[in-house]
Amino acid sequence: MTAARLANSIIIASGKGGVGKTWLSINLAHALINQKKRVLLFDGDLGFANVDTQLGLNPKWDLKSVFKKKCSFEEAISSYRPNNNHSSCVDIIAGHSMDGISMIIPERGIVKLRESLLTISPNYDHLILDLSAGLSQIIQEFTTFAQQCLVVVTEDTTSITDAIAFIKVMNFRNPDLPLHIIVNMAKSDKHGHQVYTSLVNGCAEFLNKIPPLVGIIHKDECVPESIKRKTSTLSRHPTSQAAQAIEKIALHFSEKTK
Ligand SMILES: Nc1ncnc2c1ncn2[C@@H]1O[C@H](COP(=O)(O)OP(=O)(O)OP(=O)(O)O)[C@@H](O)[C@H]1O
Ligand SMILES: [Mg+2]
Numbered sequence: 001m002t003a004a005r006l007a008n009s010i011i012i013a014s015g016k017g018g019v020g021k022t023w024l025s026i027n028l029a030h031a032l033i034n035q036k037k038r039v040l041l042f043d044g045d046l047g048f049a050n051v052d053t054q055l056g057l058n059p060k061w062d063l064k065s066v067f068k069k070k071c072s073f074e075e076a077i078s079s080y081r082p083n084n085n086h087s088s089c090v091d092i093i094a095g096h097s098m099d100g101i102s103m104i105i106p107e108r109g110i111v112k113l114r115e116s117l118l119t120i121s122p123n124y125d126h127l128i129l130d131l132s133a134g135l136s137q138i139i140q141e142f143t144t145f146a147q148q149c150l151v152v153v154t155e156d157t158t159s160i161t162d163a164i165a166f167i168k169v170m171n172f173r174n175p176d177l178p179l180h181i182i183v184n185m186a187k188s189d190k191h192g193h194q195v196y197t198s199l200v201n202g203c204a205e206f207l208n209k210i211p212p213l214v215g216i217i218h219k220d221e222c223v224p225e226s227i228k229r230k231t232s233t234l235s236r237h238p239t240s241q242a243a244q245a246i247e248k249i250a251l252h253f254s255e256k257t258k
Helices: 021-034 051-055 063-067 107-123 137-145 157-173 189-203 222-228 241-257
Strands: 009-013 039-044 077-080 090-093 126-131 148-153 179-186 213-218
Touching: 009 021, 009 137, 021 039, 021 051, 021 077, 021 090, 021 126, 021 148, 021 241, 039 051, 039 107, 051 090, 107 137, 126 137, 137 157, 148 157, 157 179, 157 189, 179 189, 189 213, 213 241, 222 241
Parallel strands: 009 126, 009 148, 039 090, 039 126, 148 179, 179 213
Antiparallel strands: 077 090
16 A cells, blocks of 8 residues: 655755755755745755754754654654744754764665654645655655655756656656655756756656746855855845745745645
8 A cells, every 4th residue: 555645845855965955955945934835845865964053043942852752753843933023934854964873774764754743744835855865765655754855956867867766766667656846956048958858868767747837046155155145045145046036936835736
């Protein structure tokens, strides 16, 4: 029997690492709360979690505490308020860099995670799941219960070939999982479209349905600058190309939860 998929959950994934998944997850969550949506950001990069690092948070509890039974899943929820004047905040389950523990999370741990996420999901309009790169067993498990998957790719040739490999495996294991593409760190819109075309051409022989392109984000100095300041780019540089592109991507997803 197929397990129930988590309503309005979006996995942020990639073939190659370092393409901007965590940054995108944080800023997408921020953009969605700007649109009055209730958002949970789950740091599922169980080996090298860094949502809390990018935001300078120091949560009392995190996923490791949950696995070690120091707190309940609900108690592990912390929050990020983009600034003091903001009327709402993003709820966060921080991941904690698990010192390699991710490799040995037993099957029942994943089942428990899925149950916990299912239990709290009615409290939210969107669940954003930031994952590690590649196709580890844990990622493949997550993709069986998420509702949508956003694949992030950059202009790097290896990023494109790894994204094609990722999509191929997803298509084989989870043909029902809707995929969406974001090109990040593009030199220009034109370059972004070229990356998307290369990706689509690489997938053509095994995919019947081509995943739509939902956004092109330029390489933007505002991104590392805001990470250095431990805040979202939407807070620090709201008029930057990167922030504006994320606002548009958020609209794409929030229209489905009106
Ligand atoms: N649009 C952008 N413009 C400039 N730099 C960017 C952009 N997006 C991300 N970066 C930079 O890329 C680096 C990696 O970002 P991030 O940690 O979010 O990637 P990741 O895909 O989550 O990595 P990992 O696979 O290790 O989890 C960061 O230092 C960030 O500053
Ligand atoms: Mg990351």
